Amino acid sequence: MPGAELNKVNTVMSHNFETLREEALARIAAAETLQALDEVRVAFLGRKGPVSEIMRGLAQAPPEERKEIGQKANALKDAVAAALETRKAELDAAMQRHKAREESADLSLPGRCIPSGHVHVINQIMEELIAIFTQMGFQVALGPDVETEYYNFDALNTPDDHPARDSHDTFFVKPGVVLRTQTSPVQIRVMERTPPPVAIVAPGRVYRVDLDATHSPMFVQMEGLLVDKGITFADLKGTLVHFIHAFFGPDIQMRFRPHFFPFTEPSAEVDILWTARDRHTGETKSKWLEILGCGMVHPQVFKNVSYDYEAYSGYAFGLGLDRIAMVRHGISSITHLYENDLRFLEQF
Numbered sequence: 001m002p003g004a005e006l007n008k009v010n011t012v013m014s015h016n017f018e019t020l021r022e023e024a025l026a027r028i029a030a031a032e033t034l035q036a037l038d039e040v041r042v043a044f045l046g047r048k049g050p051v052s053e054i055m056r057g058l059a060q061a062p063p064e065e066r067k068e069i070g071q072k073a074n075a076l077k078d079a080v081a082a083a084l085e086t087r088k089a090e091l092d093a094a095m096q097r098h099k100a101r102e103e104s105a106d107l108s109l110p111g112r113c114i115p116s117g118h119v120h121v122i123n124q125i126m127e128e129l130i131a132i133f134t135q136m137g138f139q140v141a142l143g144p145d146v147e148t149e150y151y152n153f154d155a156l157n158t159p160d161d162h163p164a165r166d167s168h169d170t171f172f173v174k175p176g177v178v179l180r181t182q183t184s185p186v187q188i189r190v191m192e193r194t195p196p197p198v199a200i201v202a203p204g205r206v207y208r209v210d211l212d213a214t215h216s217p218m219f220v221q222m223e224g225l226l227v228d229k230g231i232t233f234a235d236l237k238g239t240l241v242h243f244i245h246a247f248f249g250p251d252i253q254m255r256f257r258p259h260f261f262p263f264t265e266p267s268a269e270v271d272i273l274w275t276a277r278d279r280h281t282g283e284t285k286s287k288w289l290e291i292l293g294c295g296m297v298h299p300q301v302f303k304n305v306s307y308d309y310e311a312y313s314g315y316a317f318g319l320g321l322d323r324i325a326m327v328r329h330g331i332s333s334i335t336h337l338y339e340n341d342l343r344f345l346e347q348f
């Protein structure tokens with residue numbers, strides 16, 4: 001009887017070994033991820049799994065069957081472990097293939113261009129102008145955009161009731177403080193802090209209440225000032241002729257035309273003869289275009305900065321950079337320069 005009992009246990013066991021094995025192999029084959037595979041490993045080979053249970057039950061088994069049960073349990077364990085190993089290798093390989101496909105680069109694809117920015121056309125011109133004037137010995141000076149009325153007007157011999165103020169439609173920040181309407185106040189600031197001689201150019205933004213094809217509420221000027229002993233109008237002329245030839249080329253025609261500015265006496269404007277080709281008719285047309293104002297520094301301006309106006313003389317000039325850009329590139333409206341439309345800006 002005990003023999004029959006043991007036999008039964010053994011039979012059940014044998015039966016279980018086979019089913020366990022089949023079940024384990026089926027679940028291993030079905031595992032699609034490493035995590036699922038590990039769950040199968042824990043379920044069959046873990047501490048609470050059937051293999052461990054059989055091993056623990058070995059002590060209760062009849063001695064003559066222990067060996068066989070032990071062998072079968074070990075064989076089951078080895079078979080499951082081997083199947084796990086194989087499946088893991090398969091899953092690893094599949095993952096590698098997937099990753100390679102995801103990450104692979106198609107070297108035949110055309111490159112992607114990163115759009116590159118560049119210097120704005122006004123700043124290009126500013127850099128060129130600064131190069132021309134610094135080569136002649138001028139230094140660059142800067143002043144504030146928000147300026148007092150004193151520097152913007154009074155010190156430049158343009159008092160409150162002066163009609164010249166009317167031509168500058170001024171933005172007021174508060175009483176006595178304005179957005180500078182010209183770069184000329186930098187002349188005053190430089191002379192106040194520097195004893196003569198001085199030779200500076202002062203580029204910067206200026207502001208006026210104005211808006212049409214040739215006027216923008218904000219535009220860019222460059223001021224020039226040279227003060228020393230014995231400076232004459234001939235020096236002014238020579239400097240400006242050199243600058244205009246350096247910038248527009250030696251064949252450009254220019255003229256000085258008498259004008260009025262409150263801070264220079266005598267004063268003049270300089271025009272260049274600009275020849276442009278009509279885009280529609282192909283005809284070439286020439287016209288005189290004003291590009292700068294200039295003159296000999298007014299003695300009152302020297303008095304305002306405590307310069308000895310009998311010992312020193314000087315000249316000053318003010319250039320409109322927008323005007324120069326428009327002339328050089330045939331730009332029809334000043335507003336193009338400040339709208340930041342890339343289709344426009346990329347042409348320069």
Ligand code: DAH
Nearest residue numbers: 182264293294295316317318
């Ligand atoms: N500030 C003048 C303007 O904005 C330009 C100018 C004229 C500047 C004559 C000067 C000068 O320095 O001498 O219209």
